Amino acid sequence: MLELRQLSKEFKGNVAVKPADLTIPDGQMVGIIGRSGAGKSTLLRMINRLNDPSGGQIQFHGRDITAMKGRELRKWRNECAMVFQQFNLVGRLNVITNVMTGRLYHHGFVSSMLQQFSARERAFAVRALDRLGMAHVALQQTDTLSGGQMQRVAIARALVQEPKIMLADEPIASLDPLNAKVVMDALRAINQEDGITVVCNLHTLDTARTYCDRIIGMQDGNIVFDGPPKALTDKAARTIYGAEAAEAFSEALTSTSLQQPSGKRPEVETRVVN
Numbered sequence: 001m002l003e004l005r006q007l008s009k010e011f012k013g014n015v016a017v018k019p020a021d022l023t024i025p026d027g028q029m030v031g032i033i034g035r036s037g038a039g040k041s042t043l044l045r046m047i048n049r050l051n052d053p054s055g056g057q058i059q060f061h062g063r064d065i066t067a068m069k070g071r072e073l074r075k076w077r078n079e080c081a082m083v084f085q086q087f088n089l090v091g092r093l094n095v096i097t098n099v100m101t102g103r104l105y106h107h108g109f110v111s112s113m114l115q116q117f118s119a120r121e122r123a124f125a126v127r128a129l130d131r132l133g134m135a136h137v138a139l140q141q142t143d144t145l146s147g148g149q150m151q152r153v154a155i156a157r158a159l160v161q162e163p164k165i166m167l168a169d170e171p172i173a174s175l176d177p178l179n180a181k182v183v184m185d186a187l188r189a190i191n192q193e194d195g196i197t198v199v200c201n202l203h204t205l206d207t208a209r210t211y212c213d214r215i216i217g218m219q220d221g222n223i224v225f226d227g228p229p230k231a232l233t234d235k236a237a238r239t240i241y242g243a244e245a246a247e248a249f250s251e252a253l254t255s256t257s258l259q260q261p262s263g264k265r266p267e268v269e270t271r272v273v274n
């Protein structure tokens with residue numbers, strides 16, 4: 001279980017996240033929505049300590065994440081993989097090398113930089129690529145891939161970390177609807193098949209409604225909604241998005257590409273509705 005207690009972040013007088021309380025059980029798929037600047041990325045980046053909190057506490061299975069330093073922090077970042085909007089891959093390296101850099105923590109920095117990986121590790125990386133339908137491009141230079149393919153490679157890299165949580169910061173914001181669906185299907189499959197908790201910042205409402213067990217709405221640094229998709233009425237969504245409501249509603253994945261993924265959805269209570 002991941003627990004945030006009164007977690008906040010201020011950048012030089014600008015409060016990005018106001019004291020937030022959140023409990024995320026293992027295996028949940030959570031979507032964080034809200035207009036630009038609402039604090040979604042900052043909240044996510046605090047969880048794996050890319051941004052250090054200004055106040056409050058993060059706990060995972062009772063371990064205090066907020067106090068971690070050095071090797072302990074590197075271990076946490078390995079358990080808590082991150083997927084970014086712009087993929088963060090090295091374009092001039094081939095796909096499989098990019099994926100194997102996800103083994104950095106397990107393998108050691110020097111060996112990883114020297115690209116000395118065992119046959120077992122290569123096989124592990126190929127299996128991860130295969131799950132994402134990308135094994136056939138394992139030896140291809142990464143910058144020859146499309147955006148959707150790159151994001152699938154980035155997810156494979158996150159998978160070989162063998163994480164307990166996967167954080168995805170706007171993973172489909174740069175993708176066309178078809179690739180967005182492939183990437184969201186992949187994240188949902190990882191969540192359901194491996195039991196990995198997925199916390200995903202999403203710009204579009206329908207994507208969050210379609211794929212997530214639970215939606216968290218942020219507005220001006222506050223959590224203003226926390227509940228299952230069915231509890232998020234259009235009225236509540238309009239409150240969360242404010243002036244960006246029309247965009248958030250119209251930017252939804254096309255209705256033909258959106259299909260409710262199969263699989264059970266756990267019961268989620270609605271905590272806050274403003």
Ligand SMILES: Nc1ncnc2c1ncn2[C@@H]1O[C@H](COP(=O)(O)OP(=O)(O)OP(=O)(O)O)[C@@H](O)[C@H]1O
Nearest residue numbers: 011014015016034035036037038039040041042043
């Ligand atoms: N490194 C930083 N330095 C200063 N201010 C920052 C920094 N990162 C974020 N902010 C500010 O914190 C606030 C929240 O930003 P954040 O990126 O978390 O919002 P967001 O909801 O993820 O927005 P978007 O969807 O546009 O990425 C904004 O006012 C932003 O300008």
